[in-house]
Amino acid sequence: MRVNFDTVRKIALAIGQVEESTSYGTPAFKVGGKLLARQHNEPDWLVLATTFEEREELMAADPETYFITDHYLKYPLVLVRMSRVGHDALGDLVRRAARVAGATKARATKVRKR
Secondary structure: OOOOOOHHHHHHOOOOEEEEEEEOOOOOOOOOEEEEEEEEEOOOEEEOOOHHHHHHHHHOOEEEOOOOOOHHHHEEEEEEEEEOOOOOOOOOHHHHHHHHHHHHHHHHHHHHOO
């Protein structure tokens, strides 16, 4: 089954606290205002929240599917070629991205409360 952004939408909206939004003029999903995924301007590319460590692991394991451009070097995000990722792997990635985005939101809230 080929995945596309509609597949991402179905997976993301099935996760609690995920809201559909926009980011840089493209469709996106956020948790508490924090980005978990967005459609890149390149139609086959998905931008996903991750950790720097996980990003390195993904890119090392499958650089044709997971990659970054210079723009993303300093951000905990990874680019995914949707035409190359499987449905199950995408589901895992989107759920992990939601946890990362939720954790980022929780940390930001704690810092503001101090």
